[in-house]
Amino acid sequence: MSLVLANTPIDLVTEGLGLTGAWAWFVVAVIHTILIGLFFGIPAGVFIWAERKVSGRIQDRLGPTRVGGRFGWLQSAADGAKLIQKEDLVPKDADSLLFRAAPYIVVVASFAAFMFLPFGDGWSAVSTDVGLFLMFAMLSLEVIGVILAGYCSGSKWALFGAMREAAQMISYEIPMAICALIPIIIVGSLNLNEIVRFQSGEGGFPSLTLLNWNIFHPIAAPAFILYFVCATASCKRAPFDLAEAESELVAGFLTEYSGMRWSFFFLAEYASMFAVSAIAAILFLGGWDDGVGIVSGLRSSGHEYSASAIGAVILIAKASKLVLVQIWVRWTLPRLRIDQVMTTCLKYLIPMACALFLAAATYPLVLNRANHGRTDLRSPIGDRVPMRAVEASEAHAVLAAPDSTELAAADGEVTQ
Amino acid sequence: MSGEQILFWLFAVTACAGAISVALSQIVVRMAVSLIVCLSSVSALFFLHNADFVGAVQLMVYVGGTIVLLIFGIMLTSSSPFSKIKTSPAEGFLSAGIGALFLSIIAFTVTQVDWKIQSDKVAAAAPVKVSSEGYNAAADGNTARPLALSFLGLRPDQNGQAPGYLLPFEIVSVHLLVVLIGAAYLARTKRRVAPNA
Amino acid sequence: MEAIGLQPVLFVSAVLFVCGVVCMTTKRNGIGILMGVELVLNAANLNFVAFSRYTSLGLDGQVIALFVIVLAAAEAAVALAIALNFYNNHLTIDVDRGDELRG
Numbered sequence A: 001m002s003l004v005l006a007n008t009p010i011d012l013v014t015e016g017l018g019l020t021g022a023w024a025w026f027v028v029a030v031i032h033t034i035l036i037g038l039f040f041g042i043p044a045g046v047f048i049w050a051e052r053k054v055s056g057r058i059q060d061r062l063g064p065t066r067v068g069g070r071f072g073w074l075q076s077a078a079d080g081a082k083l084i085q086k087e088d089l090v091p092k093d094a095d096s097l098l099f100r101a102a103p104y105i106v107v108v109a110s111f112a113a114f115m116f117l118p119f120g121d122g123w124s125a126v127s128t129d130v131g132l133f134l135m136f137a138m139l140s141l142e143v144i145g146v147i148l149a150g151y152c153s154g155s156k157w158a159l160f161g162a163m164r165e166a167a168q169m170i171s172y173e174i175p176m177a178i179c180a181l182i183p184i185i186i187v188g189s190l191n192l193n194e195i196v197r198f199q200s201g202e203g204g205f206p207s208l209t210l211l212n213w214n215i216f217h218p219i220a221a222p223a224f225i226l227y228f229v230c231a232t233a234s235c236k237r238a239p240f241d242l243a244e245a246e247s248e249l250v251a252g253f254l255t256e257y258s259g260m261r262w263s264f265f266f267l268a269e270y271a272s273m274f275a276v277s278a279i280a281a282i283l284f285l286g287g288w289d290d291g292v293g294i295v296s297g298l299r300s301s302g303h304e305y306s307a308s309a310i311g312a313v314i315l316i317a318k319a320s321k322l323v324l325v326q327i328w329v330r331w332t333l334p335r336l337r338i339d340q341v342m343t344t345c346l347k348y349l350i351p352m353a354c355a356l357f358l359a360a361a362t363y364p365l366v367l368n369r370a371n372h373g374r375t376d377l378r379s380p381i382g383d384r385v386p387m388r389a390v391e392a393s394e395a396h397a398v399l400a401a402p403d404s405t406e407l408a409a410a411d412g413e414v415t416q
Numbered sequence B: 001m002s003g004e005q006i007l008f009w010l011f012a013v014t015a016c017a018g019a020i021s022v023a024l025s026q027i028v029v030r031m032a033v034s035l036i037v038c039l040s041s042v043s044a045l046f047f048l049h050n051a052d053f054v055g056a057v058q059l060m061v062y063v064g065g066t067i068v069l070l071i072f073g074i075m076l077t078s079s080s081p082f083s084k085i086k087t088s089p090a091e092g093f094l095s096a097g098i099g100a101l102f103l104s105i106i107a108f109t110v111t112q113v114d115w116k117i118q119s120d121k122v123a124a125a126a127p128v129k130v131s132s133e134g135y136n137a138a139a140d141g142n143t144a145r146p147l148a149l150s151f152l153g154l155r156p157d158q159n160g161q162a163p164g165y166l167l168p169f170e171i172v173s174v175h176l177l178v179v180l181i182g183a184a185y186l187a188r189t190k191r192r193v194a195p196n197a
Numbered sequence C: 001m002e003a004i005g006l007q008p009v010l011f012v013s014a015v016l017f018v019c020g021v022v023c024m025t026t027k028r029n030g031i032g033i034l035m036g037v038e039l040v041l042n043a044a045n046l047n048f049v050a051f052s053r054y055t056s057l058g059l060d061g062q063v064i065a066l067f068v069i070v071l072a073a074a075e076a077a078v079a080l081a082i083a084l085n086f087y088n089n090h091l092t093i094d095v096d097r098g099d100e101l102r103g
Helices: A010-017 A021-058 A075-085 A096-116 A132-152 A156-185 A194-199 A220-234 A259-285 A294-301 A304-330 A338-367 A391-415 B002-026 B029-047 B052-076 B089-112 B115-125 B144-151 B165-188 C006-026 C030-054 C061-092
Strands: A002-005
Touching: A002 B115, A002 C061, A021 A075, A021 A096, A021 A259, A021 A304, A021 B029, A075 A259, A096 A132, A096 A259, A096 B029, A132 A156, A132 A194, A132 A259, A132 B052, A156 A194, A156 A220, A156 A259, A156 A338, A156 B052, A194 A259, A194 C061, A220 A259, A220 A304, A220 A338, A294 A304, B002 B029, B002 C006, B002 C030, B029 B052, B029 C006, B052 B144, B052 C030, B089 B144, B089 C006, B165 C061, C006 C030, C030 C061
Parallel strands: none
Antiparallel strands: none
16 A cells, blocks of 8 residues: 555655655645545535536426526535534434534545545555455445434434434445456456556457446446445435435434534535445446547557546546436435335345356356457456466475475474 | 654554543443544554555454444444443452553563564474565555465465465355354344233 | 554554453443454454564464454354344343343
8 A cells, every 4th residue: 555646656756845754744645635625525516516406407497596697506605605604503312422423424434435536547545456445445434424423313313314324334335345346356456546457458449448348348237237226325315315214204314413514414425426436437437448549548658647637537527427327316216115225135136246246257267259359358367366376386486496495404303 | 753653653542542432431332433443543553564455354344344233233222322331430440450450461571572583483483484574564565465365275475385275264254154144043033922822 | 664663563452452351341231342352353453463564474464364353243243143132131231130040
């Protein structure tokens, strides 16, 4: 795991700035925090506005039209200004410390997920081999804040919401993780950069990298749909918004919250919608690859920086498209009952995800035909792992030559 | 002081503070929150020691899974909101005293043993030549692949000479399946037989 | 980057371990006892990772830490099922009340 800044290890960056030791770490951490804060806050604001506009159109009304001109651009800012002014209430029966802390846990968890999200090739705050795993881990911490908010409100509605959220999240994390494993089996890496590099890399047609995207893989395509359903559920979006079902539970775990703390939950919800959509775009839709070879052409002709910048725009566009689909689904489908939510997950989604997982694992073994010109798909996973068993044994042959005599000597001592 | 050391002491202090407040707190939900603080700090310590995969598993399985399960259990078993089950002060003092004694014994051991000599002894006795400098000293974690290979029975870190962990891995998998079935059986809702039926 | 060294990590894990043991012995809430167990297991894990990083334990330390985490999750699931059963039978989670098997 190493900290990077625009694809450069921090040691080099801070050497250029003339900084050493803890100061270098501090400066880079501040830069990263500001950048991630922008990527965290701005999409959330835009999507809150988009939600109002889209819901308005779907329900045959206009949505916000006044603040900031004809399209109501500044509606989110106006909402924020209103929410800051509201009184911050803590119920008498609540555990006041945890009640106050819960919104921060939720926000910090979804903020931390952005640390591992690469916006372009190597453009992530922390570049690590387990980036995808860590993103899921961070997003799964969000549920703790929601459960605490519900339990510590001291209200029955909130407690019901929290119970539902706990049950739903624990169940839906399983098929979601299994579906995310399928592209990993195909690629052979947990590193988000490598997953996109694989999809934008060598293809049958040198320029048409589109066909390399996992969405066109026969097993990853249904996995994408399953993943997206589970991701919608894990962001507690309709039709899975049982935790805050306003027609049954007042507002679920949000019942007792007001003002800024209430808005923190929404900030985190929209940010985590963006995060799971960005994961979907990276895993299945080619990440920052445009599909016709513009970005990879720019990169190979030496324009690293502009390639990454265009790639970041492409990734954000893909993720925003998926967020819009989530908004569309929310305003189209009715809410499920809680038992239907659990049945959907435990009886349908998990078996389907497991079957797809087994299919993805056995697919390269049984497939003998060329597949989109990708010869690598025919070899078993073990051969595609960069550190191959053959290399390890060769290294052993080279390194262990003097050792083996010592080993024999040690064996001799033991027998004596 | 390097950035790594500052981060280490930061997370060491939060881990210890979380652990102490788990032991001291009387409200069980607050104990769970302190445990979250403690375990997250421990996972940060794993990252600082270049064990990035173990740290990620700690966050995902422990903090995101086990603790959520524990909070779920707290909600299902509390007879009244924020119920406290007090420990008597005498028991508290007694256990604090014994705990302090125990801690001082461990601290004494940690300071008295020369870990370098022990490590060299272990390295000398091992059948395979291993470095006594420690694994993965370079500040690049990337342990996911070596760990995966060692679960498949290969050992890239020891020139492939040491045995891997294929059998324990399979046993743990079967064990998890058994636990899943057993826990579901234990926690199932029991139909109470009506007394006069 | 300067290394942190083995001893500070061992001290941290000692504090975690002792807190876990104190928690296990003093809490009367069944789930509180479970939390003490988790603390003790984490202290052991921290030791494994530290020995893997600073001594000749190699990758083995991290592998064993992974096994411990997985088995701890399994242990928590079963213990929680037992706690739920206990609560169903006694209508409390206070472990001092579970003394029917006393001879």
